[in-house]
Amino acid sequence: MIxxxxxxxxxxxxxxxxxxxxxxxxxxxxxxxxxxxxVTNSVYATIGPVPISLIGAFYYLSVFVLLIxxxxxxxxxxxxxxxxxxAGAFLTSLFLVYLQLFxxxxxxxxxxxxxxxxxxxxxxxxxxxxxxxxLKPIEQEVASV
Amino acid sequence: xxxTSLWAGVTVLVVGVVVVLMLLVxxxxxxxxxxxxxxxxxxxxxxxTRGSASSSKVTLIEYADFQCxxxxxxxxxxxxLEREFPNDLLVVYRHFPxxxxxxxxxxxxxxxxxxxxxxxxxxxxxxxxxQTEWSDVSDPKELFGSYAIFLGLNGAQFAADLLDPSxxxxxxxxxxxxxxxxxxxxxxxxxxGVRLVNPRSYASFKELVVDALEKADKSSSN
Numbered sequence: 192m193i194x195x196x197x198x199x200x201x202x203x204x205x206x207x208x209x210x211x212x213x214x215x216x217x218x219x220x221x222x223x224x225x226x227x228x229x230v231t232n233s234v235y236a237t238i239g240p241v242p243i244s245l246i247g248a249f250y251y252l253s254v255f256v257l258l259i260x261x262x263x264x265x266x267x268x269x270x271x272x273x274x275x276x277x278a279g280a281f282l283t284s285l286f287l288v289y290l291q292l293f294x295x296x297x298x299x300x301x302x303x304x305x306x307x308x309x310x311x312x313x314x315x316x317x318x319x320x321x322x323x324x325x326l327k328p329i330e331q332e333v334a335s336v
Numbered sequence: 337x338x339x340t341s342l343w344a345g346v347t348v349l350v351v352g353v354v355v356v357l358m359l360l361v362x363x364x365x366x367x368x369x370x371x372x373x374x375x376x377x378x379x380x381x382x383x384x385t386r387g388s389a390s391s392s393k394v395t396l397i398e399y400a401d402f403q404c405x406x407x408x409x410x411x412x413x414x415x416x417l418e419r420e421f422p423n424d425l426l427v428v429y430r431h432f433p434x435x436x437x438x439x440x441x442x443x444x445x446x447x448x449x450x451x452x453x454x455x456x457x458x459x460x461x462x463x464x465x466x467q468t469e470w471s472d473v474s475d476p477k478e479l480f481g482s483y484a485i486f487l488g489l490n491g492a493q494f495a496a497d498l499l500d501p502s503x504x505x506x507x508x509x510x511x512x513x514x515x516x517x518x519x520x521x522x523x524x525x526x527x528x529g530v531r532l533v534n535p536r537s538y539a540s541f542k543e544l545v546v547d548a549l550e551k552a553d554k555s556s557s558n
Binding site: 216222227255 | 339342346350353354357358361362405406436471472521534536
């Protein structure tokens with residue numbers, strides 16, 4: 192289970208890093224939807240001089256490292272931090288998809304893939320939580336009262 | 337596995353991904369034309385061309401969609417090429433309106449209608465330059481009409497031609513022709529019949545044209 196999450200975070204990292212590199216090297220991105228240029232050149236693609244893809248790359252890298260820590264240290268605290276980051280990232284992704292669909296009116300493949308990965312990380316992260324860290328018996332008793 | 341070697345492995349992996357991606361991006365921007373897919377369709381009498389047909393040594397055929405933002409990004413690059421190689425480069429525009437762009441077919445028809453009055457390329461330029469203005473309107477005919485007036489065309493004739501089914505038929509037949517040549521995205525460029533992997537900067541686009549010119553010079557001197 193934890194491996195699935197680690198692989199997803201790694202794929203997200205590749206996706207965001209690719210967009211960041213293209214941003215700084217000034218390339219035109221190969222695109223199947225025809226909307227990548229419109230989205231990645233829009234005013235919403237950067238916060239000041241920082242492209243959103245760079246923030247995304249850091250986010251995926253942090254989550255990737257955090258998940259390896261969870262795997263190594265078996266500490267629930269790390270997993271909770273991961274879930275907290277994911278909740279924020281999920282809301283951010285929703286907002287970015289909204290911008291693509293309703294404000295810019297164009298879709299960018301790489302951005303939609305990233306939104307899909309973040310949604311999967313969040314949903315799977317919640318589903319796997321109690322499987323990776325089962326409740327202790329005493330907590331279960333309290334919970335059932 | 338010890339903790340140190342695990343984290344060393346993770347670091348190597350992450351740095352490796354960044355380096356490999358940078359190399360890939362760099363390579364694809366340097367390469368330009370990787371695939372030797374040839375264009376099966378020769379120049380037709382109905383093709384719109386810019387440049388000197390008699391003196392030009394190299395032909396650049398573009399399949400494009402007036403509503404596609406990437407095509408609009410390439411528009412100034414192609415114009416710059418035309419400016420830099422006025423005698424050696426023949427530029428051909430072929431319609432390839434994509435289904436997700438609702439006003440693309442109408443825009444192609446507008447360019448053809450302007451072409452009937454001898455101003456295809458002028459309308460072509462305006463459509464790309466003002467792409468964001470007309471892309472999202474529900475009925476762009478009025479805007480296209482205003483561009484026609486701006487270009488000094490006969491407005492009534494232009495409005496009538498917008499409804500001419502033969503123009504839409506021409507647009508569709510060029511698109512079908514593109515499909516036959518395996519065009520599946522826009523813009524798709526063929527330089528002397530060879531399909532280009534879209535260059536990522538003006539410099540690499542120019543380099544491709546210069547290479548093609550050298551090749552043409554060599555083959556003509558042989």
